[in-house]
Amino acid sequence: MTAASAPESLIERLLSGRGIWPAVPAIIVLLFVAVIPFLILLSLGISDVVTVRGAIVSQEFSLRHFSAALADPLYWTTFHRSLTLAVTTTLLCMLLGFPVAYLYLIGGKWWRRIILVLTIAPILTSGIVRTYAWIVILGGRGVVNSTLIQLGLIDQPVRIINTHWAVLIGMVQIHLPIMILPLIAAMSRHDPRLDEASANLGATRLGTLRQVILPLAAPSLGTGAALAFTLSYTTFVVPQLLGGGNYLNAATMVYEQVVYALEWNKGAVTAVILMATCLLGLVVIAGLTNLASAWTRAGR
Amino acid sequence: MTNRWPSRDWLDQLGVGAIVLVAIFTLSLLLFPSLIVVIISFDTRAFLSFPPQGFTLRWYEQVFQHPVLVGAMWTSFKVGVIVTTVCVALGVPTAIACVRGEFRGRAALSIYVLLPHMVPGIVLGIAVLFTGALFGIGPSIWLQSISLSVFVLAVMVRTVMSRLQRLDPALEQAAANLGASPMQSFTTVTLPLLLPAVLAGSVFTFVEGFDNLSVTIFTHGFRDRPLPIELLAIVQQTSSPMVAALSGVQIILALVAMLVLAMTIGLDKVND
Numbered sequence: 001m002t003a004a005s006a007p008e009s010l011i012e013r014l015l016s017g018r019g020i021w022p023a024v025p026a027i028i029v030l031l032f033v034a035v036i037p038f039l040i041l042l043s044l045g046i047s048d049v050v051t052v053r054g055a056i057v058s059q060e061f062s063l064r065h066f067s068a069a070l071a072d073p074l075y076w077t078t079f080h081r082s083l084t085l086a087v088t089t090t091l092l093c094m095l096l097g098f099p100v101a102y103l104y105l106i107g108g109k110w111w112r113r114i115i116l117v118l119t120i121a122p123i124l125t126s127g128i129v130r131t132y133a134w135i136v137i138l139g140g141r142g143v144v145n146s147t148l149i150q151l152g153l154i155d156q157p158v159r160i161i162n163t164h165w166a167v168l169i170g171m172v173q174i175h176l177p178i179m180i181l182p183l184i185a186a187m188s189r190h191d192p193r194l195d196e197a198s199a200n201l202g203a204t205r206l207g208t209l210r211q212v213i214l215p216l217a218a219p220s221l222g223t224g225a226a227l228a229f230t231l232s233y234t235t236f237v238v239p240q241l242l243g244g245g246n247y248l249n250a251a252t253m254v255y256e257q258v259v260y261a262l263e264w265n266k267g268a269v270t271a272v273i274l275m276a277t278c279l280l281g282l283v284v285i286a287g288l289t290n291l292a293s294a295w296t297r298a299g300r
Numbered sequence: 301m302t303n304r305w306p307s308r309d310w311l312d313q314l315g316v317g318a319i320v321l322v323a324i325f326t327l328s329l330l331l332f333p334s335l336i337v338v339i340i341s342f343d344t345r346a347f348l349s350f351p352p353q354g355f356t357l358r359w360y361e362q363v364f365q366h367p368v369l370v371g372a373m374w375t376s377f378k379v380g381v382i383v384t385t386v387c388v389a390l391g392v393p394t395a396i397a398c399v400r401g402e403f404r405g406r407a408a409l410s411i412y413v414l415l416p417h418m419v420p421g422i423v424l425g426i427a428v429l430f431t432g433a434l435f436g437i438g439p440s441i442w443l444q445s446i447s448l449s450v451f452v453l454a455v456m457v458r459t460v461m462s463r464l465q466r467l468d469p470a471l472e473q474a475a476a477n478l479g480a481s482p483m484q485s486f487t488t489v490t491l492p493l494l495l496p497a498v499l500a501g502s503v504f505t506f507v508e509g510f511d512n513l514s515v516t517i518f519t520h521g522f523r524d525r526p527l528p529i530e531l532l533a534i535v536q537q538t539s540s541p542m543v544a545a546l547s548g549v550q551i552i553l554a555l556v557a558m559l560v561l562a563m564t565i566g567l568d569k570v571n572d
Contacts, residue, residue: 018402022393023409026453029390033450034416037427044430099323106316116567117558118330124503124554125334126511128531129547133333135539136340136348143336143350173329180326181570188568204312209319234420237513241535251422258426258518267426275423282418 044268065265069273079277082249086233086281089171093179093228094221096172101183101217102209105190119184122177131241134170135161138242162244170242175232179224186220215293222289226282233278250274334551341544348539359545368530369546376510376527379445383509384502386449391456392498398457399464410461417454421514424451429518440521445509447519452508456501459565463497496564503557503564511550 048062069075104115122130137143138160145157160166190213198208236251248256254274258267336350344354363369398410416424428447429439437443471493475485513528520526534543561567 018400020397020401020403020405020409023397023401023413026390026394026413026457027409029386029446030413030416030450030453033428033446034419034424037424037431038419040431040434041423041427096322096326096329099319100326102319103323112568115327116570118327120561120567120570121551121554121558122330122334124507124557126528126531126550127513128528128535129337129550130333132535132539132543132547133337135535136337136350136544137333139348139539141347141349146350173333176326176330184568204308206312206315209316230418230420234422234514236422237532240532251420254422254426255517258429264430268430271423271426275420278420 041268042272044264045272047265049265065269069266069269075270075273078248078253079250079273082233082251083277083281085167085171085239085249086229088168089175089232090179090225090229092168092172093175094225097176097179097183097224098217098221100180101187102213104184105187105213115180115184119177119180122174123181127174127235127237128241130174131170131237134166134173134242138166138169161242162247164243164247166242167239167247170238171232171235174235174238175228178231179228182220182223182227183217186217190216218292219289222285222292225289226285229281229285230278233281234274250277334547337544337547338551341541341548343541343544346540348541348544359541360548362542363545363549366542369527369534372525372527372530375441375524379441379448379516379526380506380509382441382445383449383452384505386446387453387456387505388498388502390449391453391501392460392494394453395457395460395464399461410457413457414454416450417452421451421512422518425515425518428515432519438521439519441524441526444516444519444521444526447515448509448512449505451512451515452505455504455508456498459501459504460494460497462569463494463565467493500561500565500570503560507554507557510553 043059045066046061046063048060048064050059100115100119104112107115135142139145140157140159140161142161144160145154148154149157194212194216195208198212199205203211234251236249236255239247239249239252250270251274254267254270257263257270339352340348340350341359342355342357343349343352344356344358345352394409394413398406398413401409424447428443432438432443467490472485472489475489476482480488511528513532516526516528517532520529531546534546558567561570
């Protein structure tokens with residue numbers, strides 16, 4: 001009895017899940033495939049490396065690559081372009097996405113179903129497929145040009161693809177679902193009695209939206225913005241395919257340095273700068289979200 | 301009130317109407333691009349054009365007779381299965397520890413596990429590529445699978461965690477009162493109740509394994525190139541309706557994945 005209960009109690013202790021044990025395998029894997037690689041990436045950014053056929057043969061501490069990057073005007077224009085594009089994308093996603101969440105709140109069962117399907121299906125679809133759709137629409141013989149020609153509005157196809165506008169349109173459409181999803185979650189947690197109370201106190205529907213719904217949705221708006229910003233700041237699919245290969249953003253720059261030019265130090269530096277600026281952007285978004293919540297709370 | 305302010309009500313209606321119109325515009329923006337791709341994939345003409353002038357399944361046949369594409373799909377399928385297996389094996393126990401654990405640093409653990417997903421995919425991809433090179437491990441289907449597993453582990457952990465948190469402890473209590481050992485109550489009560497969340501998490505990890513580009517592009521093997529890599533190359537070379545058919549196949553897969561989500565946790569719980 002006692003002999004049998006000893007190993008069982010060990011299993012019991014493991015299964016009860018009270019200890020940290022169940023998480024140990026994941027902790028170890030993350031250590032080797034995430035934590036250590038990040039430290040190595042950082043170390044490559046601040047050192048001078050000699051590689052022979054993909055293997056590192058020597059590594060010495062040096063800030064040469066960092067200072068070279070900061071002195072290079074190409075870096076500044078590229079990061080400025082990426083940042084502007086990501087911020088514009090995020091703002092447009094908020095402007096277009098929030099009304100969908102509002103419709104989810106006030107709409108009936110069928111509206112809710114339609115919104116859920118149209119938001120979740122794109123998230124499960126490959127980003128390349130969704131970008132290809134815009135090539136079909138905006139391309140030289142694409143939907144927009146064919147339609148305009150058939151209507152007799154233009155004789156020659158207009159160049160839309162491979163422009164800044166094509167990239168922006170694609171970016172907004174592709175990152176919309178990731179912005180809408182947290183908002184929908186907030187709306188399904190929203191207590192309808194609050195809106196009734198607001199209406200009973202004489203508020204109009206727009207007044208309720210501004211003073212009750214929007215303040216309560218502010219944290220989710222922040223979550224959505226953080227997701228849309230991170231993804232749009234670090235994507236290369238859209239700029240690569242809709243910008244015609246010559247629209248360089250930070251992500252495409254990293255890719256070219258690492259995969260084509262095989263300049264690992266440069267690539268590491270760019271990746272580190274990309275991650276640092278991305279984190280900075282997230283901190284700013286978190287700060288703005290807190291400010292917005294505090295401000296709306298003070299307003300009431 | 302309404303008599304004194306006749307225009308107020310009217311303005312209110314107009315404002316709400318405008319917001320609903322923007323919402324409908326956004327929803328059609330989400331729907332139409334994919335719809336147009338699916339329509340074009342059935343066109344009889346060999347070049348990209350609109351509106352279509354016939355109906356054929358030729359392009360779909362071509363996709364499944366294209367040896368490179370079929371090979372890439374098979375590779376990506378394998379990656380999806382490996383990533384899902386690893387995420388279930390590592391993620392479910394971790395979620396249990398994060399919710400049920402009684403040890404110091406439990407909050408830190410959940411942050412630690414969720415963190416890799418917040419990092420941009422390309423940064424993780426490069427970091428793993430460099431680290432592998434340092435230890436003499438070249439890019440391969442295994443390097444790709446393990447780095448993708450680490451990247452999406454957070455999704456599995458979060459989905460299972462949210463289910464665990466809502467699980468009624470009385471159910472397990474009842475099993476214990478009826479004489480079940482902790483082992484029995486775990487396998488007969490807790491595990492079946494967690495199954496929908498594990499399945500839903502698996503949908504996301506499989507799709508990420510199958511479709512991810514940002515991590516994949518730096519870690520995939522050069523011999524067995526996965527679908528996103530081939531797809532990116534093909535889209536850059538040609539816009540033949542075959543690409544539309546290939547997109548159509550992926551859209552159908554996404555709809556199947558969504559159906560599984562709807563049947564397991566319900567679409568409205570996806571972001572909980």
